Amino acid sequence: MQKLSANKALGLGCVVLGVVLAFIWIPLDSDTGLVERSRGRFVVGDSLAPTLAAAFILIAGMMLVFGRSDQDDKPNRDNLRFIGAMVGFGIISLLVMRWAGPMVASFFSGGEEYRILRDTVPWKYTGFVIGGILLVFSLICFVEERLSWRALLISIGAVVGIILLYDLPFDDVLLPPNGDV
Structure with a gap:
């Protein structure tokens, strides 16, 4: 079993945070979707910006988890x-x-x-x-x-x-x- 490095631990934390934000917190906290149709035009929904932020956190976490790390230091x-x-x-x-x-x-x-x-x-x-x-x-x-x-x-x-x-x-x-x- 591979040791959990500090970068991989941080990455796993970011992945968990991104998933919790995107699939639990934001849908429960926002009344609208990512994009809404209002009076015949599309408008930015309340959840678009936080969902994008959660996606960036998730992507950064995955990069830390699956990226090559020269450091083997423990948290x-x-x-x-x-x-x-x-x-x-x-x-x-x-x-x-x-x-x-x-x-x-x-x-x-x-x-x-x-x-x-x-x-x-x-x-x-x-x-x-x-x-x-x-x-x-x-x-x-x-x-x-x-x-x-x-x-x-x-x-x-x-x-x-x-x-x-x-x-x-x-x-x-x-x-x-x-x-x-």
């Missing part, structure tokens, strides 16, 4: 600390993303309720931009073990790229976390 505490740090950065960034928009709007919107403003510029981008930049920047800096302007520019570029590809082409898409606010 250890450093691996668990690294994964824990990644999860921690993700949770903190999502909390910032969730609350930054309403907080900034409460100071600068003239008393207008955030729920009304969540699909108008600049409010619909506030939480997503702040939380997204924080997430990408913190992950890059943690992996590189240093702060850099390059990491900040990559973070800004990644968030702007997601907005250009995901928000601007579609009239009826709310960037996270605005659909839940």
